[in-house]
Amino acid sequence: DTGVSQDPRHKITKRGQNVTFRCDPISEHNRLYWYRQTLGQGPEFLTYFQNEAQLEKSRLLSDRFSAERPKGSFSTLEIQRTEQGDSAMYLCASSSEAGVDTGELFFGEGSRLTVL
Amino acid sequence: TQLLEQSPQFLSIQEGENLTVYCNSSSVFSSLQWYRQEPGEGPVLLVTVVTGGEVKKLKRLTFQFGDARKDSSLHITAAQTGDTGLYLCARSQGAQKLVFGQGTRLTINP
Numbered sequence: 455d456t457g458v459s460q461d462p463r464h465k466i467t468k469r470g471q472n473v474t475f476r477c478d479p480i481s482e483h484n485r486l487y488w489y490r491q492t493l494g495q496g497p498e499f500l501t502y503f504q505n506e507a508q509l510e511k512s513r514l515l516s517d518r519f520s521a522e523r524p525k526g527s528f529s530t531l532e533i534q535r536t537e538q539g540d541s542a543m544y545l546c547a548s549s550s551e552a553g554v555d556t557g558e559l560f561f562g563e564g565s566r567l568t569v570l
Numbered sequence: 571t572q573l574l575e576q577s578p579q580f581l582s583i584q585e586g587e588n589l590t591v592y593c594n595s596s597s598v599f600s601s602l603q604w605y606r607q608e609p610g611e612g613p614v615l616l617v618t619v620v621t622g623g624e625v626k627k628l629k630r631l632t633f634q635f636g637d638a639r640k641d642s643s644l645h646i647t648a649a650q651t652g653d654t655g656l657y658l659c660a661r662s663q664g665a666q667k668l669v670f671g672q673g674t675r676l677t678i679n680p
């Protein structure tokens with residue numbers, strides 16, 4: 455399977471713990487996006503990378519959140535000192551330059567976080 | 571903040587019926603995308619519309635872009651249980667990222 459893969463698919467943690475999610479994009483895609491989706495809502499933009507450069511961060515991304523894409527390939531999203539309000543599905547997507555123009559993002563299956 | 575308003579938020583109908591869902595904004599789109607998301611999966615692109623008044627068909631799904639490029643509709647003919655899912659419209663913002671509506675959750679009952 456050469457699609458976008460995310461790991462882990464599910465994570466249950468206690469409030470105050472740190473969690474890290476990994477995303478492996480489609481290999482030839484230079485753009486990588488992180489979105490958050492809560493129940494009954496559409497995906498909300500968090501941040502995106504072009505190659506290894508993080509070009510935009512949403513105000514939703516508080517100081518407890520950090521994302522990296524060190525070699526322009528896979529990316530990690532870390533949440534420190536988790537809160538119950540962080541419970542959500544974290545979606546990763548990738549696109550080519552042409553895909554951005556047509557709005558075609560390829561999404562992974564998401565990492566579902568539950569904070570107890 | 572969602573810039574796109576989708577309606578209805580929930581829709582439950584019987585197999586074989588027709589339905590239309592809507593996506594509206596107060597601002598003009600350069601293009602608009604429709605995605606479908608099934609439970610436990612990420613969204614998958616169905617179509618992109620670009621030109622005002624454009625109509626695109628994908629089997630039983632018909633997508634229309636408003637003349638003023640501020641609204642769009644998705645019409646499904648003879649709905650099937652496999653059409654069940656969350657239908658999301660999205661638009662590019664700053665040519666860098668997509669912004670999504672809150673979605674229409676569609677349930678087709680057998």
